[in-house]
Amino acid sequence: MKVRIDADLCQGQGRCFAIAPQIFGFDDLGNGVVLETGELSDESLELAKLAQLNCPEHAIFIED
Amino acid sequence: MTDQKPVVDFATDFDHTDPQWVNNPYPIWEDLRTRCPVAHTERYGGAWFPATHEGVSFVAKNTDDFTSRTVVMGNGRPGEEAPPAPIGVVPPISSDPPFHQYARKLILPAFAPGPVNALEPVIRQLCNELLDKVADQEVINGSSDYAQFIPSYVISKMLGFPEEDIDTFLEFVHIALEGVNHPQEERILEFEPMNEYFTKQIQDHIDNPREDLTNFLLNAEILGNKLEPEHVVGTMILVLVAGIDTTWSAIGSSLWHLAHNPDDLARLVNEPDLMPTAIEEFLRFYAPVTMARLVKEDKELLGCPMKKDDWVLLGFPAANRDPEAFEDADKFIIDRAENRHVTFGLGIHRCAGSNLARLEVRVAIEEFIKRYPTFTLEDPSAVRWAQGQVRGPRHLPIRVKG
Numbered sequence: 001m002k003v004r005i006d007a008d009l010c011q012g013q014g015r016c017f018a019i020a021p022q023i024f025g026f027d028d029l030g031n032g033v034v035l036e037t038g039e040l041s042d043e044s045l046e047l048a049k050l051a052q053l054n055c056p057e058h059a060i061f062i063e064d
Numbered sequence: 065m066t067d068q069k070p071v072v073d074f075a076t077d078f079d080h081t082d083p084q085w086v087n088n089p090y091p092i093w094e095d096l097r098t099r100c101p102v103a104h105t106e107r108y109g110g111a112w113f114p115a116t117h118e119g120v121s122f123v124a125k126n127t128d129d130f131t132s133r134t135v136v137m138g139n140g141r142p143g144e145e146a147p148p149a150p151i152g153v154v155p156p157i158s159s160d161p162p163f164h165q166y167a168r169k170l171i172l173p174a175f176a177p178g179p180v181n182a183l184e185p186v187i188r189q190l191c192n193e194l195l196d197k198v199a200d201q202e203v204i205n206g207s208s209d210y211a212q213f214i215p216s217y218v219i220s221k222m223l224g225f226p227e228e229d230i231d232t233f234l235e236f237v238h239i240a241l242e243g244v245n246h247p248q249e250e251r252i253l254e255f256e257p258m259n260e261y262f263t264k265q266i267q268d269h270i271d272n273p274r275e276d277l278t279n280f281l282l283n284a285e286i287l288g289n290k291l292e293p294e295h296v297v298g299t300m301i302l303v304l305v306a307g308i309d310t311t312w313s314a315i316g317s318s319l320w321h322l323a324h325n326p327d328d329l330a331r332l333v334n335e336p337d338l339m340p341t342a343i344e345e346f347l348r349f350y351a352p353v354t355m356a357r358l359v360k361e362d363k364e365l366l367g368c369p370m371k372k373d374d375w376v377l378l379g380f381p382a383a384n385r386d387p388e389a390f391e392d393a394d395k396f397i398i399d400r401a402e403n404r405h406v407t408f409g410l411g412i413h414r415c416a417g418s419n420l421a422r423l424e425v426r427v428a429i430e431e432f433i434k435r436y437p438t439f440t441l442e443d444p445s446a447v448r449w450a451q452g453q454v455r456g457p458r459h460l461p462i463r464v465k466g
Contacts, residue, residue, distance in 0.1 A: 011414040014177065014422070018340060029169060030176035030419060053402040054344075056410060 001040050001062055003048040005032045009059035019054055020047040032059070078105045078113055080137070080354065080377060086451045090394070093382040102366050108137055111375035112368055115382050117389035117406070119366050123357060123376050125411040129365055130357035130376060131160050132413060136240070136453060137356040137375045140248030147294060154302040155295055157413060164412060166286045171299060171416055174222075174277055180419040183218065187424055190217055191431035202466035203442045206323070206432075207457050211315035212308075214428050218420070219307040223300060224276030225265055232261065233304060240305045262297050277303065303417075310352050311421045313456020315428045317350035318343075320457050321396065322433070323441040328398045332429070333437045342398045343426050348405035349396045351381035354453040355409065380406045381455065436464045 003023060005016070012031045016024040023036045023044055036044055045062070052060040071082040074092050079085065085092055096103050096115035103113040114120055123130055133149045134142050135157055142153070152158025156167035173179070194213055198204045216230050225233075236258045246254065269278045281296045291299075322329040332342055355378040359370045370376075384405045387393040391402075408415035415421065441447070442461035450458050 011411060012172070012176075012418075013408060013414055014419055015344075017177070018422075026177050028176060028178075029172040050401065054404060056404045056406050056408075057414075 001045055001048075001064060002038065003034055003036070003040060003052075004061045004063065005034055006059045006061060007031070009057050011057050011059075013056050015054040015056070016051040016060060019051045020044075023048055024051060075100050075103050076105070077107070078103045078111075079107050080113075080453065081451050086449050086455075089381070089455070090385060093379070093385060094394070097382075097386060102368050104368070108139055108375055109141065109373070110371060111137060111377055112366070112370060113377045113379060113382075114366055115379065115386075117383040117386040120379060120383035120406065121410055122366060123378055124355075124406075124409060124413070126365075127161050127164075127412065129360055129363060131360050132158050132164075133160070133358055134158060135355050135357070137377055138248070138251065139246075140251070141358070141373055147298075151295065152298075154298040154305075156299075156416075157302055157306065158298070161412070167295070167299070168412070168416065170284050170286060170291075171281075171303075174280060175416050175418075175420055177419050180423055183420070184423060184427060186221070187214065187218060187427045188431060190214060191428055192435075195431065195435050201464070203461050203463050206319040206460040206462045207312070207316045208459070210432070211319065211428065211456075211460075212312045214315060214424055215308045215311035215421075218424060219304055222277045222307075223265070223303060224269065224274055224278050229261075233308065236261070237305055237309045240301075258301065259297065262300050265300075266293075266296060306415075307417050307420070309450065309454045309456070310415075311417075311424050313352035313450065313454055314347060314350065314421065314425050316457040316460055317352065317455075318346040318425060318429055319432065319462065320441070320447065320460055321346065321350065322429075323439055323460075323462050324444065325396070326438070326440075328396070329433065329438065331398055333433055336430075338399060339426060339430060341400065341403075343422060343429070344403045344405065345396060345398055345400045346425065346429075347407040347422075348384045348390070348400075348403055350456070351384050351405065351407035352454050352456050353407070353409075353415070354379050354381060354455075355413075356453065377453075378409075380409060439464045 010031050016032045017026050025033050025035045027033055048062055071077055071079050093115045101116045105111050131149050133152045150160040150163035156164050159167050194210050198209050216233055239254045273279050281299055284291055357376045359374040361372050363370055385393050408418040440463050442463045446461055447457050448459040450456055
């Protein structure tokens with residue numbers, strides 16, 4: 001599984017990079033960016049799911 | 065206070081400045097969610113209030129049918145002399161697409177995590193200095209001795225304004241957000257000293273340039289053009305007004321909660337790693353900010369016959385308490401793991417200062433409980449809440465020792 005942020009939906013709420021800084025970072029505007037772009041480890045997958053459940057904009061997608 | 069008719073039924077005649085709403089709005093919103101869920105009032109020249117997460121999301125994300133031209137609900141409407149949409153009086157919060165994205169992208173870098181996180185040591189030191197000032201007292205006012213000064217100093221520092229002008233700032237904030245019931249002519253007069261003060265500060269920055277947000281705005285360009293003076297003043301007013309009583313309220317409400325919930329206080333003292341999660345629950349449960357929109361054209365929206373220039377009061381705090389969106393929505397759960405709160409808004413107008421607000425609230429609470437691991441409310445009945453679209457305690461007597 002991989003994680004993706006939809007840049008059109010992301011508004012820079014900042015929840016993902018607070019919860020999982022090893023997976024998500026931020027750009028100059030404070031919008032979220034994915035740092036761990038490859039296949040997620042089990043541990044990373046759990047954290048990515050937690051970030052997804054805390055994104056008010058529903059901008060995080062976890063998919064094959 | 066102006067003379068005000070008490071509200072009998074909030075579904076058909078709501079008023080967010082009614083004492084019932086000011087003191088405890090949550091049962092009112094719960095009732096509206098089951099009965100309406102969009103309340104209406106003829107007050108303020110006509111206004112609507114969606115009480116559900118779904119309704120709030122719809123309005124927040126719909127910039128086709130609603131304008132942000134003004135975001136504080138009052139008796140009047142923006143006059144002919146006010147900058148029209150899509151710019152508005154205080155860009156970018158008062159801007160609509162397509163101009164909005166330019167004004168917003170301009171200020172976002174100043175409030176991104178990098179520059180904001182660099183302020184942490186300054187904020188920590190400030191919190192300690194404020195606590196030192198009242199170190200001899202057994203009872204302190206968590207609002208007026210502590211919470212209010214934290215964002216005031218931080219914003220004045222960012223704008224490069226003199227620290228000794230703090231009391232003037234607080235007066236501006238009070239006028240801008242708590243005088244919503246005053247007649248429009250009175251409001252214009254009330255705002256005059258603020259405009260004069262900002263114009264004076266801008267001139268001082270032109271004469272004596274320095275590294276701060278004011279100079280950043282004076283030098284900034286949108287599509288190759290420097291900002292109009294009204295844009296610079298508007299954004300400065302926005303940063304000052306939106307950055308102070310909001311965060312002040314969030315810090316105050318969090319302290320109020322801890323002062324009468326000793327189990328939550330003990331957990332935070334004993335489990336410092338819980339702090340970031342707890343801060344999100346403070347923000348959800350006591351979301352301070354309600355925004356407003358104006359309806360653009362006559363249209364049926366949310367099942368309601370909305371008219372051009374009707375207000376829509378955008379209750380993010382109400383959305384945060386909707387059981388359709390949150391499990392046990394009416395319970396404060398300090399370790400709530402799943403928390404999609406909308407305290408900073410939704411969509412293109414997400415609070416630009418959210419990173420700064422979170423940092424200030426976290427550091428303020430960390431330093432307070434480090435200094436006072438136990439404290440209680442001195443007199444619960446003496447607590448007073450702000451009236452208007454920003455809710456937080458303005459009088460908060462806390463017994464810290466004795």
